[in-house]
Amino acid sequence: MPSRPAAGIHGTKMVARDVKVFYGAKQALKGINLEIQENRVMALIGPSGCGKSTFLRCLNRMNDTIENCRVEGLIALDGEDVYGKSIDAVQLRARVGMVFQKPNPFPKSIYDNIAYGPRIHGIASHRDEMDEIVQTSLKRAGLWNEVKDRLREPGTGLSGGQQQRLCIARAIAVSPEVILMDEPCSALDPIATAHIEELIDELRENYTIVIVTHNMQQAARVSQKTAFFHLGDMVECDDTEEIFTNPRDERTQGYITGRYG
Numbered sequence: 203m204p205s206r207p208a209a210g211i212h213g214t215k216m217v218a219r220d221v222k223v224f225y226g227a228k229q230a231l232k233g234i235n236l237e238i239q240e241n242r243v244m245a246l247i248g249p250s251g252c253g254k255s256t257f258l259r260c261l262n263r264m265n266d267t268i269e270n271c272r273v274e275g276l277i278a279l280d281g282e283d284v285y286g287k288s289i290d291a292v293q294l295r296a297r298v299g300m301v302f303q304k305p306n307p308f309p310k311s312i313y314d315n316i317a318y319g320p321r322i323h324g325i326a327s328h329r330d331e332m333d334e335i336v337q338t339s340l341k342r343a344g345l346w347n348e349v350k351d352r353l354r355e356p357g358t359g360l361s362g363g364q365q366q367r368l369c370i371a372r373a374i375a376v377s378p379e380v381i382l383m384d385e386p387c388s389a390l391d392p393i394a395t396a397h398i399e400e401l402i403d404e405l406r407e408n409y410t411i412v413i414v415t416h417n418m419q420q421a422a423r424v425s426q427k428t429a430f431f432h433l434g435d436m437v438e439c440d441d442t443e444e445i446f447t448n449p450r451d452e453r454t455q456g457y458i459t460g461r462y463g
């Protein structure tokens with residue numbers, strides 16, 4: 203296996219500058235500045251309600267779908283403002299895919315769950331090409347061997363852990379550059395969780411990953427960078443090891459030692 207690139211040589215994939223988010227009159231994010239490096243996993247941690255999911259949803263404009271939500275500031279992908287007028291949110295979400303807390307396969311076959319995105323984005327023109335995409339996506343998500351003989355069966359018939367890997371395969375099928383994961387293991391048992399964590403580690407060779415997690419061990423296991431959020435602020439962001447062994451801010455220290463949150 204080729205050795206992983208050393209820390210520090212990863213380019214910046216996404217940037218947040220002074221990002222503020224409001225739900226009606228209530229401010230949920232107070233001016234977030236963050237850089238997300240490519241081919242790395244960034245974990246977003248912090249007490250419930252601090253704004254982790256809100257921030258994650260800014261990165262692929264999922265907040266657009268929430269009626270009273272307003273976003274200010276800059277979010278850039280490869281230097282381009284994702285809220286810019288020329289950016290189509292559907293195309294953006296193909297580049298910045300998302301996996302949710304609860305596995306949410308479509309009520310379709312395993313095959314069609316994967317083929318759905320490539321179909322609507324016109325990615326495959328022939329059946330053979332689509333078969334190839336389905337197979338590659340399921341392989342990358344570590345699910346192929348378990349489902350290759352039942353591709354026409356419903357995705358909802360899989361176990362929870364398999365369904366989550368199906369959702370990851372579905373995200374991968376449209377060749378995203380960034381994958382956002384919002385507590386992807388919280389509905390899974392420890393074995394399925396270990397499987398997803400291994401997968402995340404493999405996926406970072408090809409994708410940039412941002413994961414929200416409440417599980418501190420998980421953040422420590424899967425991420426190279428960690429950002430700690432508190433009451434709508436991003437308090438500190440550093441190498442994961444540094445955050446967990448030598449945090450600079452006492453709020454981070456309080457959270458990782460379990461004093462609150």
Ligand SMILES: Nc1ncnc2c1ncn2[C@@H]1O[C@H](COP(=O)(O)OP(=O)(O)OP(=O)(O)O)[C@@H](O)[C@H]1O
Nearest residue numbers: 225228230248249250251252253254255256257268
């Ligand atoms: N759709 C919404 N409408 C109104 N307020 C919202 C909405 N979504 C989130 N909020 C509020 O914004 C703040 C941040 O919420 P968010 O879900 O981003 O936090 P979080 O850190 O992801 O929390 P958790 O860890 O509990 O999932 C909270 O005060 C929450 O109540």
